[in-house]
Amino acid sequence: MGSRFNPYDNNGGTCVAIAGVDYCVVAADTRMSTGYSILTRDYSKICQLADKSVLASSGFQADVKALQKNLSAKHLIYQHQHNKQMSCPAMAQLLSNTLYYKRFFPYYAFNVLGGLDSEGKGCVFTYDAVGSYERVGYSTQGTGSTLIIPVLDNQLKSPSPLLLPAKDAVTPLSEGEAVDLVKDVFASATERDIYTGDQVEIVIINASGIKREYVQLRRD
Amino acid sequence: MAHDEDVAGSERTLYPYVTGTSVIGIKYKDGILMAADTGGSYGSTLRYKSVERMKVIGKHSLLGASGEISDFQEILRYLDELILYDNMWDDGNSLGPKEIHNYLNRVMYNRRNKFNPLWNSLVLGGVKNGNKYLGVVTMLGAHYEDNHVATGFGNHLAVPILRSEWKEGMSFEEAVKLLEKCLLVLLYRDRSSINKFQIAKITEEGATIYPAYSLKTFWGFSAFQNPGQFAEGTW
Numbered sequence: 001m002g003s004r005f006n007p008y009d010n011n012g013g014t015c016v017a018i019a020g021v022d023y024c025v026v027a028a029d030t031r032m033s034t035g036y037s038i039l040t041r042d043y044s045k046i047c048q049l050a051d052k053s054v055l056a057s058s059g060f061q062a063d064v065k066a067l068q069k070n071l072s073a074k075h076l077i078y079q080h081q082h083n084k085q086m087s088c089p090a091m092a093q094l095l096s097n098t099l100y101y102k103r104f105f106p107y108y109a110f111n112v113l114g115g116l117d118s119e120g121k122g123c124v125f126t127y128d129a130v131g132s133y134e135r136v137g138y139s140t141q142g143t144g145s146t147l148i149i150p151v152l153d154n155q156l157k158s159p160s161p162l163l164l165p166a167k168d169a170v171t172p173l174s175e176g177e178a179v180d181l182v183k184d185v186f187a188s189a190t191e192r193d194i195y196t197g198d199q200v201e202i203v204i205i206n207a208s209g210i211k212r213e214y215v216q217l218r219r220d
Numbered sequence: 221m222a223h224d225e226d227v228a229g230s231e232r233t234l235y236p237y238v239t240g241t242s243v244i245g246i247k248y249k250d251g252i253l254m255a256a257d258t259g260g261s262y263g264s265t266l267r268y269k270s271v272e273r274m275k276v277i278g279k280h281s282l283l284g285a286s287g288e289i290s291d292f293q294e295i296l297r298y299l300d301e302l303i304l305y306d307n308m309w310d311d312g313n314s315l316g317p318k319e320i321h322n323y324l325n326r327v328m329y330n331r332r333n334k335f336n337p338l339w340n341s342l343v344l345g346g347v348k349n350g351n352k353y354l355g356v357v358t359m360l361g362a363h364y365e366d367n368h369v370a371t372g373f374g375n376h377l378a379v380p381i382l383r384s385e386w387k388e389g390m391s392f393e394e395a396v397k398l399l400e401k402c403l404l405v406l407l408y409r410d411r412s413s414i415n416k417f418q419i420a421k422i423t424e425e426g427a428t429i430y431p432a433y434s435l436k437t438f439w440g441f442s443a444f445q446n447p448g449q450f451a452e453g454t455w
Contacts, residue, residue, distance in 0.1 A: 062325075065363070
């Protein structure tokens, strides 16, 4: 037997987040697959880590779950030590460090973290599996990301990160327009990506709190 | 220890030896029903013919396993110890299906992290305080819950039947009929399945694992009798 045990699997899924001036939309589909089989049509990839930070992750489900548990435990300790909720940019740094800590046996997890920063502005952080991250105005990760990113680029044209003085990377859309765009990109990705479908779970974070919404997608 | 070190002489499952095939689990009116055959294959040889692949765990749970039989038996030893230590508190509390499922998730994921997996797909069903629970854990530690689940070949052949015919609040008789329909399809198309099945149920009142029995088969379809008839070039 020349083959070695492979500790990874890809359970698929697509995540999207869009930041606006006073809101953030985080979305992911609810399909969980392995190879050509669908394991379940109703698995949430979205995890609320703090009052104003929401994490959407795709990749290997067992690693994603371990990562979420790890971050939740760290956040519980943070609350005991500081008597407050962690800010989204702080959670972003924590997530990066947590991923890099396993640099040589990585979590196979592709994350987008969305929420509101300490000024109440929408923020999105996008990651690779080993923790490199960046604050952006919008992002997508997972199996359908290659189909979605050009649409978001086209519709949301963020200001170049090379501009001086730096411009805010928030999108000009209203909350309702952003949610409609999310529904459209998921419906489109579902047409061509076999790992995306069933339902899209949309989480909207703004000053008044968190709202959840579900939209049906193609189930084939 | 580097993982690419020569593992000859060390003890870890690099591939399975004696394996069980699919397990199916569904929710029904009073709880959970599970079904599996009693075969234990040694590669493609049918080595054991009456292996119980479903066991009662504690007061509220039922565990079914496909994959390496010896690893399943080791898992049962872990669970026996877990339940024993839980009983020793003598506080009237007992672990429910959710807790057992969570424990199994951690055990399976922990073993895959050590590159020493337990080579199984596990189905865990149970009822506690009126809540029905049905979940799966894979050898890598991936896990999920659903109203109906199946492992291995069952995911390909039984799940499509369950998706179209399963409904909320089925009676025991309806649910058994649905399971038998799935088992029969598996018997015809999964070469490692055998015609000796067990059904297990768990409700608020407790668990029952029924004695093994056979299903009536029909091999009289013309395609079965002369499979090469319309396939030119075969024999």
